[in-house]
Amino acid sequence: MTDPALDAEALRERAVASLITARDRTTLLTSCVDGPDLTAQHSPLMSPLVWDLAHIGNQEEQWLLRAVAGQEAIRPEIDTLYDAFEHPRAERPKLPLLPPEEARRYAADVRGRALDVLETAAFHGTRLTEAGFAFGMIAQHEQQHDETMLITHQLRRGPQALTAPDPEPVPLFTGPAEVLVPGGPFTMGTSDEPWALDNERPAHRREVAPFRIDTTPVTNAAYRAFIEDGGYDEPRWWTAEGWAHVRRNSLTAPLFWRRDGRQWLRRRFGVTEVVPPDEPVLHVCWYEADAYARWAGRRLPTEAEWEKAARYDPAGDRSMRYPWGDADPGPGHANLGQRHLRPAPAGSYPAGESPLGVRQLIGDVWEWTASDFLPYPGFRAFPYKEYSEVFFGPEHKVLRGGSFAVDPVACRGTFRNWDLPVRRQIFSGFRTARSEEV
Known part of the structure; x- marks a missing residue:
């Protein structure tokens, strides 16, 4: 005892x-x-x-x-x-x-x-x-x-004020592009994580049909292909609201990107640099993520799909705290805590891989999902309704996984973030999914 x-x-x-x-x-x-x-x-x-x-x-x-x-x-x-x-x-x-x-x-x-x-x-x-x-x-x-x-x-504009070492370079990821997540029920949310916030509670069973999800987040190179194919000029890839947003704000690329001849540059914490092709794309809004997924013949994963991919252990038929298990995050598991000031290359952190083979589900970039921010069955606001309850509804979309700017104390497999679908200043990226034909 x-x-x-x-x-x-x-x-x-x-x-x-x-x-x-x-x-x-x-x-x-x-x-x-x-x-x-x-x-x-x-x-x-x-x-x-x-x-x-x-x-x-x-x-x-x-x-x-x-x-x-x-x-x-x-x-x-x-x-x-x-x-x-x-x-x-x-x-x-x-x-x-x-x-x-x-x-x-x-x-x-x-x-x-x-x-x-x-x-x-x-x-x-x-x-x-x-x-x-x-x-x-x-x-x-x-x-x-x-x-x-x-x-x-x-x-902020002006000279560089913050510095941090870059993530360790890794070989170009050559693993499978997507992973099959089996259908069936799993436990979503938590009732026993001591510091979990109200919107993560309570644990409940959720049924998910089989689907396939990207092994890594969508990269800058992949997103650039969408741009070069005229993605921002073709209304069929966008929702009506998204297309109106693109036209109204003259969007042509992720926030902080600009074209310089045949290459793309970005501004990152006061430094201008060539956009690195193998990093997860960053500073895209939900509308952009959704349009890319449509262009690629795919879709954004639902919040439940994302969590099953991140937490489900088929060997034990259980939900874990993190993709790698129940242990707190370490430097080898994920890019967290402002240790670096950029995402790590796609395919990094094999020690953080889920049992199903999905990588970088925690850290690097917040990942947009298809889901509206809604309460779980049995939700109770605590200790004040202004933390979550006032944001529930179709106006806000759910993001999961955390970014390089998130500390481990505020990031776990059940942690839920949310924002308006127009937001791009946040450290947001995404991965795509598709339904498995049965």
């Missing part, structure tokens, strides 16, 4: 490590540029970096200090300034935001107090404290905003 005290200590260590990792990344993202770049709005789609910094601290204060520890508010007057639902991103630069140094001090003060709370926290008694959920939720929240801030860094 497991000693509860040992379990609590392991949870405490995991929570501390997750919070520290997130804060180290936040510090990097907000210290590599000077004050004007922190307070400027680099795109109307994104907040000023200084807003994200104080918002991270404010959410931590509200949930760990007030809700868990019952402490009085430190700065109650700023709650509305950093309420993501109170003020759209385009309006946030006009707010009386905390200046950079004050925002840093506030976030540091909250973090110091939160770590004090964590030292003596009981990981039972309420849903919020069970298995350290509140601490895991806050670590995930900060990492999600770190990814948002990394997107802002990609959008």
Whole structure:
């Protein structure tokens, strides 16, 4: 029988490590540029970096200090300034935001107090404290905003501010182009992952017909073939809404791409480079992914198909936490955590391959699916409906798998992301599928 005290200590260590990792990344993202770049709005789609910094601290204060520890508010007057639902991103630069140094001090003060709370926290008694959920939720929240801030860094103009080593080069992938996923039921979602968020719950059985899915995400070279074949000029590949979006915004290629003679260039974190042919395509919206799939005679996988390809182990007839098993991600499994500032070449990370033979399902690029963002049967909003519930419906499409900008704490086989089908600034790519003829 497991000693509860040992379990609590392991949870405490995991929570501390997750919070520290997130804060180290936040510090990097907000210290590599000077004050004007922190307070400027680099795109109307994104907040000023200084807003994200104080918002991270404010959410931590509200949930760990007030809700868990019952402490009085430190700065109650700023709650509305950093309420993501109170003020759209385009309006946030006009707010009386905390200046950079004050925002840093506030976030540091909250973090110091939160770590004090964590030292003596009981990981039972309420849903919020069970298995350290509140601490895991806050670590995930900060990492999600770190990814948002990394997107802002990609959008900002100016000299390079961030650097990271490139992924290890790998031989050109020559494996099978697609993998058969058997039909039948599997367990989708989770009821026992301690830090899983509300939209991942509960676990439920889902029936999936047999289908084939790309072994790797669609590459830049493959997507370029769609461009060169006139994909952006042919309405038959696009939904009506997608075609209207293409015409209205004069789209001709993924975001940050531009043609230079016979080659394509892209801007990546302040550096202009030739588009690498073997990397997964990046910065495409759902409409573009869907149009490519139609052009290729295929389709986007549904969310259930994607999860079965990522989690199903036919040998044990069970769903695993990750494609490679139940172990937490390591550097050999996937491209995560901003370790690199680009996707790895298609076919990388054989250690992260699923039992069915599908690669790079976790990390590298978020993958658009065909599915609308909807609740699972038995869904219950927790701890607040604004995290997931208010986004349910046909307006948002589901993305799965995480990108190179996602930290492992906020990425697992059940993790669900969502966005509007027009969004391209996110680190989004895709893979395609086709139904198996029976």
